[in-house]
Amino acid sequence: MRFKSPPPSLHPLPSGGPAHEGRRRVGRLPYRVASRLSNTGMEEGSGIPVALHSSTYVNDHVGFCGSIKTSPSDFIVTEINMCGQLVNExxxxxxxxxxGTSSDQGRSHQGDSKRLRLSPSEQRIDEEHCRGQDEDLYCTSEVLHSTVRESEEHEINNVLECHHDKAVTLDSLLDTNVKEQLSHFACCVKDTWNSKREADTEFSLGPIPDKKVRASVHGAIRQEYPFLATATKCGEIVVKANQDYQELCKLVTEEEASAFLQFIDAKLESSKFAFRPDGNKVHRTSVHHFLSKKFGKLVETKSFPDSEQKVVIVVRFREKNGFRKRTNVESREKExxxxxxxxxxxxxxxxxxxxxxxxxxxxxxxxxxxxxxxxxxxxxxxxxxxxxxxxxxxxxxxxxxxxxxxxxxxxxxxSQPLRLGQLQGNHFAIIVRDLKLHSKDCCGSLKERVCESMENVKKNGFINYYGSQRFGQGQTIHTDQIGLALLNKEMVKAVKLFFTPEDSDDPVNKAKKYFLQTEDAKGSLAMLPDFKVRERMLLRALNRYGLNHEGCTRGWLSIPHSMRIFYVHAYCSKIWNEAVSYRIKVYGTRVVTGDLVFSTGYIENCSLNDKVHVVTSAEEMANKYTINQVILPMAGYSVQYPANKVGEWYHKRLAGDGLQMGHFRIPALQLNVPGSYRHILKYPHDLSYSFLENSGKDIGTASGSVQDSPLSLSVSFWLDPSCYATVCLGEIMKCAL
CATH class of the missing domain: 3.30.70.3160 (Alpha-Beta Plaits)
Structure with missing residues (x-):
């Protein structure tokens, strides 16, 4: 145990909110001891899953009632870094x-960000595009000015400059006969498009064994014939009609379509492409949608005003995917x-x-x-x-x-960013107010109940559930429901669940109700307060792309990855909670054949699954392992499941939600969930407690009757990463918090 000494007292920030904001009453339900519970994670006979938090226990004490989080200062959480230090001290x-870098290095703060900040007049132009882009879309003001200057001439050929003579390149790469056949095929493609007849499917240039030569041929053909697409099949280059070109020609001129596809193929880092000025906002929206759908991973688009009070769509390559990192010293230092x-x-x-x-x-x-x-x-x-x-x-x-x-x-x-889980734990300083006995506990002593509960959990630990806050405590729609919709690729359903309002008339819920009733993303955005960042990101994207499968997919992509994955992890956490309840119900606290534990020996350079060991029948008979060593998997595409009834339960439970292992990869949302493992039991470290009068005065743990006094309880302990203090308190108090 690296963090050994009890942390010093913590002092909260000055409170700026109401004294009782966030008040929660707990302990209203009758107490339940472990021997009386048989909750499998499913409602009896219904097959409907229920989210379990701390409704199953491993200790047999009675517990007590109280109120937590009466105010934020009653619940103080302080991270413990990898050195065992409280981060606030x-x-x-x-x-x-x-x-790495020094603190300032003479840079002004304007240089710290590459996000574009437009003037008010520029912001009013094409609002849904200028402000509705994905969050990773940004450019410097320098780029903006050069782009707009280039677009003033409205000449596509001036925007894209080719680096080589295309005809000479093809002549040097292809035989005359093959070149003529290629030219004839290209003409046939154009003719069939114009006459609306079906074109020949493809034309082969024959085998070209040299990979570098093939690459040169690919580029040369697409530069000279942008309406053709090329592919390699078994060492041969196959040419066929470019359907993207044909679709784009329905929105812009052939000249623009050809120049744009040449621009895409050239992949010049510093180049930009501008379409002709367009005063039709609806048409511009169609162009934006097409480019985003077909080329969104490679380029980004924005609309800018020109000198004739029209708007120009400007395209540039995304730095993160299109090119290597900049090599100049200034950019490298900045990154x-x-x-x-x-x-x-x-x-x-x-x-x-x-x-x-x-x-x-x-x-x-x-x-x-x-x-x-x-x-x-x-x-x-x-x-x-x-x-x-x-x-x-x-x-x-x-x-x-x-x-x-x-x-x-x-x-x-x-010198580097942080990683999830890069901490030793979290310290909690909690006050439980209004202590009472459980309603069915008529003859107990409150102080004895508290002491008994504390000592039992200190000795025996608690079931390592995910806390209710993981699922959206008190909300109509829990985060795990949104996560399940995302895993099932039901993007529209996920959006509607996300915007399901609570039973309240505050501005946030009014905006959500309006959106579900009207599907008017822009109007809902105007109603939504600025601090609801995720909702605003999603609405801006929906306003641009529409409330359909593709539009909602783009909407989810508009919010940061950490927020997207949060909902999927919430679903996986719910399944884990249900699984551990089933495991305790079926096998109790004994270790049985098929359980999973981490290998005790050191294994170098191995995967997480290689560290997982399946308990054998001989090991069960020998009592080789204890319950605090048993782990259960978080659902994912690469985890190992227990080789007993619990493993069978996992597969049935996931299948009931329409999920198989492959569903834990969602390429459209750039989400991959390989899964992980979590210990069934955890223990509070350095647990200490004392009684307080309601004035806050510490009266210690001295003997005497305190049952008739209005008392509070001060509790201090720290937990390992990803453990929940409310779950630990739930085991102590025998209440669902």
Whole structure:
């Protein structure tokens, strides 16, 4: 155990919200002990899955009732870094110096971001395209100005400059006879398109064994005949009609279509392409949609005004996919900037906090890295790293973010981003208020119940459920339902679930209701508050692409990867919760044949699955393993399932949701879920507690009757990564929190 000493007392940030915001009453249900539970994760006889949190227990104490999260200051979460330090108590002077960039290096903060900021007049032009692009679409103002200057001439040939004489290149690569046959095939393709007859399917140039020569031929043909497409089959180059060209010609002139496809094939990093000015917004939308559908992974499009009060669609290559990283020193230094800091937040989701900071700094939410998601209804402290922002720029946020319940400290340069799970754990300082006995516990002593509960969980641990906050606590639609729709590739259903309103008339729910009733993304966007970042990202994309399968897919792609994967992981977490309840019901706390454990021996350079061992019957008889060593898989395409009834349960449960292993890859959303493993049991570390009067005065744990006094309980402990304090408290109190 690396974090051994009890953490010092924690001091919350000044509260800016109502004292009782986020209040939750717990403990209203009758207490239940482990021997009386038989919850399999399915409602009896219905086959309908239910989300389980901490409704099955491994301890047989009675427990007690109380209220948690009466205010954010009653629930303080502090990350413990890999060195075993509380992140809110690290002095900047003690932080390791980065081997990468210095803090400022003479750069102005405007240079920290590449996101385009348009003038008000430019923002009004083609709003759904200028502001509705994916979040990874940005360009410098320098690029914008050069692009608009180039488009003023409205000459396509001036936008694209070819690097070589195409005819000479083909003449040098192909025999005269083959060249003539190719030319004849090209003419036939054009003629059949004009006469609306079916063209010959394809034309073969014959075998070309040299790979480099084949590459040159591919490029030369597509430059001279952009309306043709080429492919290699068994060493032969096959030429056929380019259907993309034909579809594009329905939207723009043949000259523009040819020049655009030449531009695409040339792949010149610094080049841009501008279509002719277009005053028809509906037509421009069609062009944007086509280019995004056919070439969206390679290029990005934006609309800009020209000198004649019309609008020009400008295309450029995406830096992240189209080219290697820039090699000049300035760009490389800029990309290598990483700034670490401690984020303090109050009553705010981690992803919402990141989205707000990204907006203030002019970077992308994906430029932030962190080790894990922290509670919303709490004071939390966690390490973060932001890319492309200097410490000086970050410090300039100052009091601006304080109004949002955010604070920054320990700002310093680092050399690399953080990774999920890159922490030793989280420390919790919790106050449980209004202590009471369970309603059916008529003769117990409150103090005895509390002490008994604490000692049992300290000794025996708790079932390592995912907490209810993982699934959208108290919401009509849980995040796991959205995740299941995404896994089943039901993109429209996922969007509608996402916008399902709660039973409230606040502005957010009014906007959601309006969207579901009218499918008017633009109108809903105008109604939605600025702080609902995910909803606004999705609505902007839906306004541009439409509420159909393709449009909703583009909509999900418009939000950061960490947010997309969050919903899928929520579904996998729900399945894990149900699986562990079934495992405890069927086998209890004994280790049986077919259970999974991690191998005890050191295995170098092996995959995660290679570290997983299936318990044999001989090992079961010898009691070689204990229940705290047993693991269960998080569903995914590459995990191993238990070789017993639990494994059978997994396959039936997933099949009931229409899922097979292949469903855990979603290429359209750039999501892959290989799966992982999670221990059934966990233990609180350094657990301590004391009673408080309602005034907050500590009266210790001295003997005496406290049953008639209005008491609270102060609890302090720390947990391993990905463990939930509410689940631990649920086991202690025998309540579903």
């Amino acid at each position: 690290i002095a900047v002077d003690s932080l390791p110096k980065s081997g 290598d900037i990483y700034t670490g800091f401690t984020l303090q937040k109050e009553n705010l989701e981690t992803l919402e906090a990141i989205s707000y900071l990204a907006s203030e700094l002019g970077v992308l939410p994906s430029d932030f890295s962190y080790t894990g998601i922290k509670d919303k209804k709490a004071f939390t402290y966690q390490d973060m790293v932001v890319k492309k922002v200097t410490p000086k720029r970050l410090k300039q946020l100052g009091s601006t973010i304080g109004k949002k319940g955010l604070g920054l400290s320990n700002v310093h340069s680092v």
